[in-house]
Amino acid sequence: MARLLVTGGAGFIGSNFVHHVIAHTDHTVTVLDKLTYAGNRASLAGLPEDRVRLVVGDIADAAVVDPLVAEADAVVHYAAESHNDNSLHDPRPFLDTNIIGTYTLLEAARRHDVRFHHISTDEVYGDLELDDPARFTESTPYNPSSPYSSTKAGSDLLVRAWVRSFGVRATISNCSNNYGPYQHVEKFIPRQITNVLRGIRPKLYGTGENVRDWIHADDHSSAVLTILDKGEIGQTYLIGADGEKDNKTVVELILQLSGQPTDAYDLVTDRPGHDLRYAIDSTKLRTELGWVPTYGDFESGLAATMDWYRDNESWWAPTKDGVEAFYASKGQ
Numbered sequence: 001m002a003r004l005l006v007t008g009g010a011g012f013i014g015s016n017f018v019h020h021v022i023a024h025t026d027h028t029v030t031v032l033d034k035l036t037y038a039g040n041r042a043s044l045a046g047l048p049e050d051r052v053r054l055v056v057g058d059i060a061d062a063a064v065v066d067p068l069v070a071e072a073d074a075v076v077h078y079a080a081e082s083h084n085d086n087s088l089h090d091p092r093p094f095l096d097t098n099i100i101g102t103y104t105l106l107e108a109a110r111r112h113d114v115r116f117h118h119i120s121t122d123e124v125y126g127d128l129e130l131d132d133p134a135r136f137t138e139s140t141p142y143n144p145s146s147p148y149s150s151t152k153a154g155s156d157l158l159v160r161a162w163v164r165s166f167g168v169r170a171t172i173s174n175c176s177n178n179y180g181p182y183q184h185v186e187k188f189i190p191r192q193i194t195n196v197l198r199g200i201r202p203k204l205y206g207t208g209e210n211v212r213d214w215i216h217a218d219d220h221s222s223a224v225l226t227i228l229d230k231g232e233i234g235q236t237y238l239i240g241a242d243g244e245k246d247n248k249t250v251v252e253l254i255l256q257l258s259g260q261p262t263d264a265y266d267l268v269t270d271r272p273g274h275d276l277r278y279a280i281d282s283t284k285l286r287t288e289l290g291w292v293p294t295y296g297d298f299e300s301g302l303a304a305t306m307d308w309y310r311d312n313e314s315w316w317a318p319t320k321d322g323v324e325a326f327y328a329s330k331g332q
């Protein structure tokens, strides 16, 4: 049994991780989350109170962070400003949380010699051409495109430096695009699912050719637990489930699974600097640590996710109108 400090555990992937830990281990979890617009207490509802505690606070506040890190056996660091579109409109919170917040946690991990796992994204590698057969590996050079991905790249480099310079016992994982329960409706897949549930036509950026490599959040969680358990200190592991799909195919699948015509969507203005294609080669994680994803099939994972949004309207309904009004103001 270990005591985990999970930052950002009331967000999308962090809350999926907390549910996964409670279901598959006997660890206890303290969630440290600022409850920004992206964090939601309701994502932790129903979890056992004797094993999960929520502390509302900022990862950039050393006075809050220090005692929580001191009492943990490991820190799993998910907290971030995570939405590319927001980073184009107001980059500052991305620097505060992704850079200063990570620095603050690393300093506490260093002071108390606590194991640290840093959650990052494949977006640090930039994008690939649509017809390029290459996939990202752990040795792909960093080439971030947006304020979001550049601050995530910066936070990864801080972790590497704290391992090398100060001996912090840290690992890093860079994961591809996640989908699953508890994802904010501002994001592509839940936005389109909830549009269909509300009788609104799904919206597709540009021509919909952009490719993302989708992984179910539960598979991301099992990979992180595997790295915490067996990962080598100082190493980076790429996490992906061979789920490459272009955005047009994803929208068509959502419509098809809802029993609607697959062309019942609207094209909207593309996002500036929209990365073309991401693709992950997760050979290292699979061969060195023996991890395998559960959702090998994107369509079944998507159908399960659609069922979750259908059954949990009270979770997403309070934010839906505001998100659509915001996108409408930008012609999206």
Ligand SMILES: NC(=O)c1ccc[n+]([C@@H]2O[C@H](COP(=O)([O-])OP(=O)(O)OC[C@H]3O[C@@H](n4cnc5c(N)ncnc54)[C@H](O)[C@@H]3O)[C@@H](O)[C@H]2O)c1
Pocket (backbone or CB within 6 Å): 007, 008, 009, 010, 011, 012, 013, 014, 032, 033, 034, 035, 036, 037, 038, 039, 040, 057, 058, 059, 060, 077, 078, 079, 080, 081, 082, 083, 096, 097, 101, 119, 120, 121, 122, 152, 174, 175, 176, 177, 178, 179, 184
């Ligand atoms: N969403 C993806 O597809 C994806 C893919 C790969 C990696 N990641 C990474 O996974 C992590 C989680 O992503 P997500 O999609 O769940 O994000 P999210 O936006 O849904 O959740 C982020 C959480 O962090 C909290 N938070 C933000 N600033 C904070 C601060 N200063 N102090 C404490 N808490 C704060 C928010 O309240 C929220 O609960 C991020 O580090 C992201 O870069 C995401």
